[in-house]
Amino acid sequence: MSFGIALSGLHAAQTDLNVTANNIANSATTGFKQSRSEFAELFAVSPVGVSSVQFGNGAKVAAVAQQFTQGNINTTNNSLDLAISGQGFFILSDSGAHVYSRAGAFQVDRAGYVVNSQQQRLQVYPPAGADGANTSTLTDLRLVTSENPPAATTLVETIFNVPAAAEIPVSATFDPADETSYNFARSFTIYDSLGSAHTASMHFVKTASNEWDMHVSVDGNPLGSQHLVYSAGGRLLQPANGLAAMPAYDAAAGLATGAAPIELTFDLSGATQYGDAFSMPSVRQDGYTTGRLIGIDVDAAGVVLARFTNGRSTMLGQVAIANFANPQGLQQLGNTNWAETAASGQALAGQAGTSGFGLIQSGALEASNVDITAQLVNMITAQRNFQANAQMIQTADQVTQTIINIR
Numbered sequence: 001m002s003f004g005i006a007l008s009g010l011h012a013a014q015t016d017l018n019v020t021a022n023n024i025a026n027s028a029t030t031g032f033k034q035s036r037s038e039f040a041e042l043f044a045v046s047p048v049g050v051s052s053v054q055f056g057n058g059a060k061v062a063a064v065a066q067q068f069t070q071g072n073i074n075t076t077n078n079s080l081d082l083a084i085s086g087q088g089f090f091i092l093s094d095s096g097a098h099v100y101s102r103a104g105a106f107q108v109d110r111a112g113y114v115v116n117s118q119q120q121r122l123q124v125y126p127p128a129g130a131d132g133a134n135t136s137t138l139t140d141l142r143l144v145t146s147e148n149p150p151a152a153t154t155l156v157e158t159i160f161n162v163p164a165a166a167e168i169p170v171s172a173t174f175d176p177a178d179e180t181s182y183n184f185a186r187s188f189t190i191y192d193s194l195g196s197a198h199t200a201s202m203h204f205v206k207t208a209s210n211e212w213d214m215h216v217s218v219d220g221n222p223l224g225s226q227h228l229v230y231s232a233g234g235r236l237l238q239p240a241n242g243l244a245a246m247p248a249y250d251a252a253a254g255l256a257t258g259a260a261p262i263e264l265t266f267d268l269s270g271a272t273q274y275g276d277a278f279s280m281p282s283v284r285q286d287g288y289t290t291g292r293l294i295g296i297d298v299d300a301a302g303v304v305l306a307r308f309t310n311g312r313s314t315m316l317g318q319v320a321i322a323n324f325a326n327p328q329g330l331q332q333l334g335n336t337n338w339a340e341t342a343a344s345g346q347a348l349a350g351q352a353g354t355s356g357f358g359l360i361q362s363g364a365l366e367a368s369n370v371d372i373t374a375q376l377v378n379m380i381t382a383q384r385n386f387q388a389n390a391q392m393i394q395t396a397d398q399v400t401q402t403i404i405n406i407r
Helices: 002-025 372-404
Strands: 035-043 056-066 073-075 082-085 089-094 097-101 121-125 155-161 184-191 197-208 211-218 221-230 236-238 243-245 265-267 279-285 293-298 303-308 313-323 331-334 337-339 348-351 359-362 364-366
Touching: 002 035, 002 056, 002 372, 073 082, 082 089, 089 337, 155 184, 155 197, 184 279, 293 313, 293 359
Parallel strands: 082 364, 155 265
Antiparallel strands: 035 056, 073 364, 082 359, 089 097, 089 121, 089 313, 097 337, 121 313, 155 279, 184 197, 197 211, 211 221, 221 236, 243 265, 293 303, 303 313, 313 348, 331 337
């Protein structure tokens, strides 16, 4: 009997050493979660009752339990390296089947999909317009390879000050080529529907006390004008709402790119007439040219944004995170992947930062949660357990030999 008891102890100690060795071997594995051996005693019970003289029947490893504690977050220089701070797992598509991981070292394959080293595709909620992401479905994250489309300028917001002390120009007829026919001029860039840039110019001509004309031209072609009237306090009175709509800049007006006519409206609500100096500290227009992809940003909520050279950003999706009622019930698949089981419960997908889900950090990876010092102590303990059980077998052997040698 003592041989069997000691042998069960040897097996349990050997399993503990195997678990410890695996933990130490994966101490540098991104997203790895250490395990621990949980022991239970073996006890012989008769079907007809329990004897008054009882002793144990050895030990067994009841479970090898995974420990899903947080690993350290290490920063990297790759924006597609993602780490989860808190609860949850990345959802990956492995040829259509979902697997789960804490390892967020992602890259882009030749088709533009975001994948890990096993070519499993990262799952996201697809964009849903201005409402954010569509959380009712999952899709593969794919980085756009096409250019960001342009947008024509429709609104120009400008803040300027014309000096009240300015003189009426010498030339009574406005001519942009004649500097004596206007007081001040400024130029800026606007865009048509094809993304082509055009130079718009504003010429200011004082016509009377507290009154000015603003002449607008595009690419040197006259477009329209707006009469400005100021109060004695320097505030803009006309146009009353501060908005000045210009005639369409089309082929007849000089637009030669084949684009749709440019419909310009100027917001002049910030225009003033103070002091004796002209200034235009701000000109903002809402158009932009074609943009090429220059980078990817992922925020703490997992929203993936593509940045383009035209200053625009486009949402590509929101990284989905899964959580489980019992993460220790997940089945290990290798490559720091897990699969859902009946013991783990069904995967509950959600968004980072919401209840029950951690935050996502871009440009970072979660390190293994293995504590090397603790594992070395466990190794020494398991080694002593193994040696003690081996000594028990040796002692039982000596006892057996003694009995055999009785004459």
